[in-house]
Amino acid sequence: MVFPDPSEGQRSSTNTLSQRSYSLAAPSDRLAAHVIDAACVAPVISLILSYWRRGGTEALLLGDQVAFADSFLSMTLAAMFLILVYLAGSWQFWGQTLGQRYMQLRVVSIWGNRRLSWRMSWLRSLVWILEWFLFAIPFLAVLSYRRRRPLHDRIADSLVVTLPHRSAGEPSRQELLLAKAGTQFLVGFSALVMASAWLLHRDSVPLLPGQAAAYDCSVIEKASERDSFSELAVAMTYYAAGSLSQECLDLAANEAARSEEQKGLVLLAKSFAWSERRDLSDKYLAKVCQVDQGSQACLLSEIIYLMNEKRWPLVSQKLSSASSADLAPFVRIWAVRHMSHFHLPETGLSHLQALPKWRHLSEFLSTYRTKLLWKKGKEELSKISYEAAVENIEGTGKTELQEWMCFHQLEDGCQQALPTSCVGLNQHAKEKDFRPLRFLTQVHTAECRQKLNQKPEWGPLKKIASKTPSLAFYVEAVEQIAKGNKEQARESLKKMTTALEGNTFPAIEVAHWQRVLDLSTDMATVEQAYTYWEGLDVTEEDWLALARKIIDRALDHHSWQTVAKLTQRMSAKLPWELADSRQFLTQLNLQSSSRQRLNALWSQALQGRQTTSQRLPASAVEVKEKDTLQEGNSKDHLEGKRQTEATKFDGHGAAL
């Protein structure tokens, strides 16, 4: 049975609110009516909207965000318009929608118990739609408002009525509670939705603009257009400099593969792009020289092989044997990195000079210029380069350079005024963005301040280190060292040695062992550090730094036998085929004082063949003998020869 139209035959009626011939509809019936509407009308609407839906799906697949937004907006507006027409038309012409018809409801005007005028129908329909944008909260008034008139009813002067036996009457206590709970739930839910949307939006904004720009694949094309390099060569260079993602490199390699050119370089690029897949990466690498013998890609693949096997001297040899003028930029980048790690600044700087001045290489160029100049002993020039670099670099690259500079400036000796590179680093001393080098720099700063009586800030450092026992012991040890309490410092370092068995940061482990060696009073500690060094898997720079310290300490303890033993053990353990221990010591770039001591020991060894042959590593003695036989016994001459050989070996004059 369908509820009769109250306006029929009463168009001139003057029914007023006081003359009730209707009953207020129950909220449950009103809701059910809309569910029926949705069931009946939604398929029709979705059919009409299918054109935009398909367009939206296609735009989404093609990644065309403008077209997708266009389709989405069109679809939303079209859906709203169709709902508006359906509701307004139903209320104007029939006084009820399809769902309301089946639920025996009717929408009437409060001014005369009749159908709504067209204006009010459209207004009611429009407000009804807009209420959804307020998370449907206004609809809950139907449960709490005395005459069950939500916003759309009040604006359109309407009522929803039903047959007397289905009347809802005035809101019950339960309904009031339901309205309250519903409002709270919807407000909470809408707040949650908005907060999530805000968080998602916030995360989508790149925090570091420099970083975001660095991984734009189109930079390859721009550089390639400017110079005569192929796009893949540019991509390889940018990737090596840390300015390009693996994804961009892979895409550039695919493009080159399609043109079937630079096959060796394609394979090499693929091996870098898929370096996380070790098996595949190795397969690519192994094929490079097979398809492109003698090319720059082949040369770099051989260098990478040697680097993977930690055969650093051979890497140096390989780089120096290649004609420097013909080196491709992507090989030069690797050369610069290698020269920087192994204290070969002259060669490193010459490669750096030869690199093209592409915009996205500027960070690499300025960073390594600073580092190499510092290593060359040109501290002032390095500082100038650093100042220029930090002006132009953004993001993590800048912070890392600051940390590096600060660390090295402090390592050079404590100064009255804090170096400019260190200013600002301590302001970021927060636990959540912990970085080993920054932590070490901060500890170093506090140590210097303590030594200079400048109110060191141990408190924040201890707070950062509080959750990791090894870090806490390290801070404690350095504090004691700075205060001159060596015994207590040794105790703390001993505790840290035990704590290291858990997990910590390799750079901090190296720093710890360096401190241990600095405070060592016996050879047992040096041996212990050496045992640790044997199993170390850190950067070449850290690895060499610790090796240097071990030899230095052994020399400090005047334990020639231990030096010989250690170098021999080091040689035996090393994966590469060292010609002799001396080469290794050359590569270590020992401090000049250590070199002098070692030279003195060597001289002693040469003076008394019988006694030294028992102490020196056999290979070292052989080399000495060879030198002596060929060049005579002149000490100065011998020293000059060693210098030449060392230079020849690694391209740098770190002689013994």
Added chain:
Amino acid sequence: MIVPVLDFLRWPSRTPITWCLFAINLVVFLIMAPWHYEVQHELEKNYRDSFFLNHQGEFFAQFIQKNPDKFTPLMIQLAYQALSEERKSQQLLGSIALRSAPFVKKINDFVPSADTVSYKAWRQKVDKIFDLQDKHPSYQLGLDRAHLSWPRWVSYQFVHSGGLHLIGNMFFLLILGTILEPLVGSFVLILVYLFSGVVAAGTFLFFSSGTLAPLVGASGAVSGWLGLFSVLFLGQKVRYFYWLLPIRPYFGFVLLPSWVVTAMWVLSDLAGWLSSVDELGGIAYTAHFGGAAFGLVCGLFLYRRQAVSSTDPLVP
């Protein structure tokens, strides 16, 4: 939520075929489920490999570029984007490549422009995926253009790709079957079920010529029952259950015309079909249309013969 409750579900003694079909579908699903999930998991693991996905996308894009006449403009545009160094398009193509009939047909002859290591690694993975597909229940019992043996035209009707797929189909199978079986008889009902499934599969194969995705599920056959119902119950009112909140009076029954069920089903399918992209797979809307059309014809035939009264309400 609103669902048709055409009549209270009748007990198996009164509707044996409906419950039998339900039981078969359920048993097949339960037997296949562990097997299905194991192989599916393995397949998905392979598809999560970004190396494979990227390279497959790259090679598929090259294939589309060389054979544009076999693909839709959308696929050609996607291929263009994939070859213009757009990773997302590459990955999308990579994920659908092995469903493309022209690509799979020529996969052994096609040699993409690529380095040998990438090509070999991709081929190894493709062979592995084909092996896995051979073990997959949906590929073993489902129907696709490459496997058209006659038992598959029936077997596919009893295989489902997941729990939700089964629940959805069985819900409508029980609702429609329990009302139709007493009316048209068990024999007619099973015939309509099986032949609707066959016609649905034929329609699917006709309209989806470019895909090798297997067709599975009872929805084509159940669509046949829907067509039958639409004719036999034309002009009658049936009972619907609505559920708004778990408190009275926010749930209950309402009488609505029978066409609401047909409209909900057919219009939704039509909208889905018009807005879907064939290459992505998903719901086989065309199979639903074929099944529903066959059921409709059967309904017209039975309506004439049995002269079901349109004024006699089945549900009070």
